[in-house]
Amino acid sequence: MEKRQKQPIAKMKKGNPIRNYILFGIVLLLLPILVEMGIVQYSHITIFASILIYAIVSLGLNLLVGYSGLVSLGTAGFMGLGTYLAAYFTADLKLPFEISLIISVAIPMIIGVITGLISLRIEGYYLAIATLAISEILRKVFVELDFVTNGFSGKSANYPKLLGFFQLDRNLTYVLVVIFLVLIMIITHNFVNSYTGRALSTMRGSEAAAQAMGINIYRYRLLAFAVAVGFAALGGVLYMHFIKYTYPNTWTLAFSLNILAVIIIGGVRSIPGTIVGSFIVFGVPDLILKKLPVIGQIDGMAYIFNGVLIIVIILFYPMGLVHLWSDVKRKLMTKKRKGE
Amino acid sequence: MSILIQILLNSLETGGIYALAALGIILIFRTSNTTNYAQGTISMFNAFVATFILINTGLPAWLVAIFGAISAFVVGVLVDRIVISKAIKVNPVAKQIITLGLIMIFLGAAPMIFGTDPLQFPRFVYGSHKIAEATISYNAIVNIIVGIVIMLVLFYLLQKSKWGLSVRATASNDIVARMMGIPTPLITMGSWAIAAALGTLSALMLAPTTSVNLTMMDGVQLLALLSCVLGGFQTFYGPVIAAYIIGMASNLISFYISSIWSDSILYLLILAVILFKPNGLFGKKIVKKV
Secondary structure, three states, X not given: OOOOOOOOHHHHOOOOHHHHHHHHHHHHXXXXXXXXXXXXXXXXXXXXXXXXXXXXXXXXXXXXXXXXXXXXXOHHHHHHHHHHHHHHHHHHOOOOHHHHHHHHHHHHHHHHHHHHHHHOOOOOHHHHHHHHHHHHHHHHHHHHOHHHHOHHHOEEOOOOEEOOOEEOOHHHHHHHHHHHHHHHHHHHHHHHOXXXXXXXXXXXXXXXXXXXXXXXXXXXXXXXXXXXXXXXXXXXXXXXXXXXXXXXXXXXXXXXXXXXXXXXXXXXXXXXXXXXXXXXXXXXXXXXXXXXXXXXXXXXXXXXXXXXXXXXXXXXXXXXXXXXXXXXXXXXXXXXXXXX | OHHHHHHHHHHHHHHHHHHHHHHHHHHHHHHHOOOOOOHHHHHHHHHHHHHHHHHHHOOOHHHHHXXXXXXXXXXXXXXXXXXXXXXXOOOHHHHHHHHHHHHHHHHHHHHHHHOOOOEOOOOOOOOEEEEOOEEEEHHHHHHHHHHHHHHHHHHHHHHHOHHHHXXXXXXXXXXXXXXXXXXXXXXXXXXXXXXXXXXXXXXXXXXXXXXXXXXXXXXXXXXXXXXXXXHOOOOOHHHHHHHHHHHHHHHHHHXXXXXXXXXXXXXXXXXXXXXXXXXXXXXXXXXXXX
């Protein structure tokens, strides 16, 4: 993962990244129109929306893994908590969507910060173990507190109602997801290029050097973790209002691993890479693998596909697939030059 | 009184299961410098292999357990040769992520090969005995004794044999050990193989009480990791003792407080202990040199 660290994110994509993110969002908004015209299948909008929601969650984890070198295995737990809170506040307590959104993101963040306060004081791998434990506890809560969560039968909610009167339908909720994704991409971009982002970058290079420069490692690790948890919870809220259904067995370790696979496969410390990774991890199995004649019938193929991809990429192409295109282009250029 | 004895015996059994798994994790942590999150999944996979042999051949359970350990040994060697030995230069975080990738591979492969239905693994021996009004099954006695014997043998070998010396040397400093002529790749491979075999034994001890299924080792894996945290990552014996403590605490909590929430309470308790003893009960403070 350390090979090509001289390229900061801002320089990887020429031009104004924020403009590119907005353009990307506009392109994504074409999908409902294509569906209405009958060019794309109706079910594809659900697949796309889930991919984009998972991309939001992965952007948070990418900050954590990429910049502070910490692994969190609690993504599923915190995202699950987001879904249940959103469902509880909007369906049971009838709170407005906006207030429910804020509380449903804040509560997981508080739990995350407490977890971080305990585990981040020691070695980095303690966070992974602690978050794994918290995630298991949360899953137990989803199962056992059935007067709130309905236990194994799961909980459902509706499409969001904005400002108390504007009821969204499926397509408009998809638009909302896209808007949130673009916002999160811009926030991440600014975060990475702010003082905090530079402090995190320094820490990644050398913890001792960063400490000598007066950067409080503990505080910045905690901040990165809190952001990761916050994005996960936001993803959970959006998931709840788009898929409209949540149940405990979705939020297992396997899900957290898929999110981790997204950033490793797509590209660590790269915002476009995270999007690419999300499409590969969550899109390829649904859109391509399941359609193949023999392989598609086998259970667990998606897991093996992602697992093998993670290992192969870490061993042989540690910066992630998002750089594939520019690398191939550079190879071709040098070959051309040699040929002359 | 009889309840206390019952809890003590149960704790010895569950603690032994956690201790075997924890010993595997710490062995790999010390030699390959990575926390092996895939320990539980590899054990689960090989428990399936053993059960599969049992169902198809009808051999006795103890013989099948040995076959399971052998298959785990082979899987451990393969994992090390194909993946881990290639990742020497990879940084520690990426190495951890590799073991997470291994989880996905085994989790995907197990239902593909063995089907999605949970399988039943029998006890090693049947029947039970009463000690001062506390019932203990012969199977539990076998589990307790086998667990303790295996661990004592391993600790003896670690301290006294040439292999143990090489392992300890690799653990304390990989590069210097290699300079001294210790075949560190071989040592690392051995640890992966032994760890997988230990994990599989713990899985087969657990199997009669649950069933052989995809998630059977999730709890054990987490508690084994937590016993490494509680016991400290710096010694081999710390995690093992911590595993027995955790086994005891688990049984006490589920008897006196709540059996549903026992695991959750236990996790929180361990995290609370770390708050006061950050390096574990038996760990030393690590001094980082620049």
